Amino acid sequence: MSKEAAGIGLEHVRFSYPDMTMDFDVEVPSGSITALMGPSGSGKSTILDLIAGFREPDSGRILIGNDDVTGLPPDRRPVSMIFQENNLFGHIDVAKNVGLGRSPSLRLTETDHADVADALARTGLAGMERRLPRELSGGERQRVALARALVRDRPVLLMDEPFASLGPALRNEMLDLVLELQAERALTVLFVTHHPDDARRVASRIIFIEAGRIAAAGPVSDFFGEDGPAAFQHYIGNEGRFARKAT
């Protein structure tokens, strides 16, 4: 599988839970940061799970780069995923948690150890190698998860509300770090957030979903003007603002 930057394509991807059928048809451009937004229960986590291979579509295809990854197990997809929490193993230290990104058995070469050290330095964790996850702050734990994604070295990074439990200043700091890492590695980043400011800060595009369908997708600037999609304006609570302005 190529480590080149890789776009993501969902082609008529249908997936059903007992009470809900979803149908996604959308592209995420290669080497970009896209914010995935939408009301609670609209299917954001499910999209990420489908791309990562934790769930399989009932029909349709998932493409990453030029490859059809539909049906491939998660570890064979060129993807790293970071969740809101519980990304780390509690009984092993920071360096080992990062090393797992390179080798699930932790059999690491000299080069691997050097790459782990680089990733820790790059994410501001140098000196914390021997700490256990419980000895870190929430922000530091998410840095470890990012460092592990760096040593995994996959072109697609999926993040499900990765910084939702952090305060605003720290969240911005972490988003800026993601932006830097994305630019360095030409990653394709798709991240779920409920905060419009997160999208404005780092994303070039937004995918907005409602009830298991893509309601709107496009450049961030298309979403925040008066002509932004009505469903999105409603979601971020902007409806009357523009109406009042006009009168």
Ligand SMILES: Nc1ncnc2c1ncn2[C@@H]1O[C@H](COP(=O)(O)OP(=O)(O)OP(=O)(O)O)[C@@H](O)[C@H]1O
């Ligand atoms: N394992 C499951 N079994 C049945 N229904 C599920 C399951 N997981 C999710 N759902 C339902 O599917 C819908 C979409 O869930 P999903 O977690 O993808 O939404 P979301 O947009 O990520 O929500 P949130 O913003 O609250 O995290 C919801 O209605 C949810 O109740």
